[in-house]
Every structure is written in C-alpha cells, then in structure tokens.
Amino acid sequence: MRYFRPAIRFRPIFMLSLLGLLIALGTGCETTTTYSNPYLQPPQTPAYPSQPSQSSSSTPSRPRSAPSKPKVVEGSMSYLGGPKGIIHEVGPLETVWRISKMYGVSADSIYSANGLKPGAWLKEGQRLTIPNARMLRHVVNLYRNSQWRYIIIHHTATWKGNAKALNASHGDRGFWNGLGYHFLIDNGTMGKGDGQIEMSPRWIRQQSGAHCKASGMNDRSIGIALVGNFNDETPTPNQLQSLNYLLKTLAAYYEIPSTNVLGHREVEGARTECPGRNVNLPSIRQSLAGTLPQKSSAR
Numbered sequence: 001m002r003y004f005r006p007a008i009r010f011r012p013i014f015m016l017s018l019l020g021l022l023i024a025l026g027t028g029c030e031t032t033t034t035y036s037n038p039y040l041q042p043p044q045t046p047a048y049p050s051q052p053s054q055s056s057s058s059t060p061s062r063p064r065s066a067p068s069k070p071k072v073v074e075g076s077m078s079y080l081g082g083p084k085g086i087i088h089e090v091g092p093l094e095t096v097w098r099i100s101k102m103y104g105v106s107a108d109s110i111y112s113a114n115g116l117k118p119g120a121w122l123k124e125g126q127r128l129t130i131p132n133a134r135m136l137r138h139v140v141n142l143y144r145n146s147q148w149r150y151i152i153i154h155h156t157a158t159w160k161g162n163a164k165a166l167n168a169s170h171g172d173r174g175f176w177n178g179l180g181y182h183f184l185i186d187n188g189t190m191g192k193g194d195g196q197i198e199m200s201p202r203w204i205r206q207q208s209g210a211h212c213k214a215s216g217m218n219d220r221s222i223g224i225a226l227v228g229n230f231n232d233e234t235p236t237p238n239q240l241q242s243l244n245y246l247l248k249t250l251a252a253y254y255e256i257p258s259t260n261v262l263g264h265r266e267v268e269g270a271r272t273e274c275p276g277r278n279v280n281l282p283s284i285r286q287s288l289a290g291t292l293p294q295k296s297s298a299r
C-alpha cells in the first residue's frame with residue numbers, strides 16, 4: 001500500500017500535463033507566447049517594412065519614427081550569379097519579405113527551411129538558410145522625401161565589410177544612429193554578394209546621414225558607400241554595375257541631376273580622397289547622363 005501512494009499523488013499532475021500537451025498540439029503555434037526560441041524573440045526595433053500581403057495580427061507594427069510606406073523597386077541583376085543554397089546573415093532591419101525578394105525565393109521556403117513560424121521576427125546577425133537562392137534581384141525602398149537633392153559616393157576604406165559590421169563599428173565611433181551611409185554596396189566579403197546592395201537602418205527610417213559634414217550634405221544628400229579601399233584597389237565590376245543601377249533608381253525617383261551626383265572628395269569643403277583615387281567619378285556621371293532626371297510616372 002505504501003508504495004502506491006506516490007503513484008496516486010502523481011496521477012492528477014500527469015493527467016493535467018497530458019491534457020496541456022493535447023491542448024497545445026490541438027491549437028498549434030497559437031500557444032507559443034513565451035518566445036523560448038530566441039529566433040522568435042521580437043527585436044528591439046520592429047522590422048520594417050511589413051510584408052504587404054500580411055494583414056493578420058501577426059504583422060509587426062511600424063516603428064514610431066518610420067516614414068510613410070515606401071515604393072519598392074526591384075531590379076533583375078543576372079550578373080550576381082545563379083541558383084545556389086546559401087546562408088544569409090540577417091542585416092539591420094531586414095525582413096523575411098525583403099530577403100525573399102532579394103534571392104527570388106518564397107518567404108514560406110525561408111520560414112520552413114529554418115524551422116520558423118510564418119511571420120516570425122528576425123534577429124540581426126541571425127543566420128538563415130536560403131534554399132535555391134538566385135540572388136538576382138536588388139530590392140530598394142523609395143520614400144517620398146524632398147530632403148534628397150544630392151547623392152554622395154564613398155568608399156569604406158576597408159577591404160571587407162557588410163552593413164551589420166559597419167553599423168556596429170560606426171555605432172562604436174559615436175555616430176548618431178550607427179551606419180552613417182544610407183546604402184552599402186558589398187564586395188563579396190563577410191558573407192555578402194559581390195555587388196549586393198544593402199539598405200541601412202538610416203535609409204529605412206529616412207534619417208539624415210552621417211557621412212559628409214561639408215556643405216551641409218548630411219541633411220541634403222543620400223550617402224552610398226562601396227566596400228573597399230579604392231586608393232589601393234578598384235571597385236569590382238559588379239559593384240560598379242550595382243552603383244549604376246542604384247544611382248539611376250534614386251536619381252530618377254528624387255529627380256536628382258547627374259551634376260548633383262558627387263564623390264565625397266568633390267564636395268566643397270571636404271578634405272578627403274574618398275571614394276579613393278581609383279574611382280573615376282566623371283565616368284560614373286557620364287554613365288548617368290541622358291537618363292536623368294526622369295519625371296517618373298510612378299512618383
């Protein structure tokens with residue numbers, strides 16, 4: 001008799017546990033509210049933009065400082081390579097929606113390949129498996145903003161880099177809001193594609209730059225940096241093609257003439273060699289001439 005007592009005491013607890021398990025199974029993921037999986041934990045800053053097709057309550061809300069909903073343009077960039085399974089490290093404010101566009105795969109395939117619940121939050125630095133990634137498309141958000149009258153081209157003066165790493169290092173250097181540029185064009189280092197365009201959080205929030213104090217350009221210009229030190233090396237052909245694509249896209253939308261597309265060193269009052277001696281700025285402008293500015297009908 002004595003030996004049965006513990007078993008009897010345990011039985012109701014066991015039954016309750018079993019009941020709980022059955023309820024959990026029956027209702028699927030709805031019971032997951034504790035975010036025990038770190039990948040499901042919401043980041044400090046909500047991801048943006050939210051996926052347009054998601055209108056359910058799982059859609060993340062916009063950050064308070066977010067600008068109006070952007071127009072999103074995508075460019076087919078066959079020079080960035082063919083299909084392959086890759087690991088993507090999540091950059092600042094990136095969303096599954098944007099990553100899926102970038103690699104030409106469905107958001108669902110990303111969620112399932114990584115064991116994520118659809119609509120799950122991403123963490124900066126999180127590594128995602130992208131099955132059959134094509135890496136053919138740039139995804140660029142365009143926001144209505146009359147602030148942008150110039151585009152300033154920089155180099156990072158480092159031989160490697162990506163938005164996440166530079167966001168952290170600029171933050172360490174006391175730059176207001178991390179990465180000082182609005183866009184980064186990668187060179188194939190630190191897990192990024194050669195010629196891949198990354199939008200910085202500063203662009204997604206439509207904040208002034210921290211890349212060119214001279215002539216008040218931080219408030220008037222869009223800052224684009226190419227990863228590399230172009231006093232020593234030259235930009236890769238992919239980087240130059242992506243730069244051309246980005247300049248054309250931005251200049252057309254914001255009606256910026258090619259004469260307002262400048263290298264950092266060309267800005268009056270700037271004392272720098274940036275974006276490096278090996279960057280031919282007149283030729284970059286020449287490749288834009290005749291195409292800008294366009295009165296974009298989509299504006």
Ligand SMILES: [Zn+2]
Nearest residue numbers: 154155264274
């Ligand atoms: Zn510069």
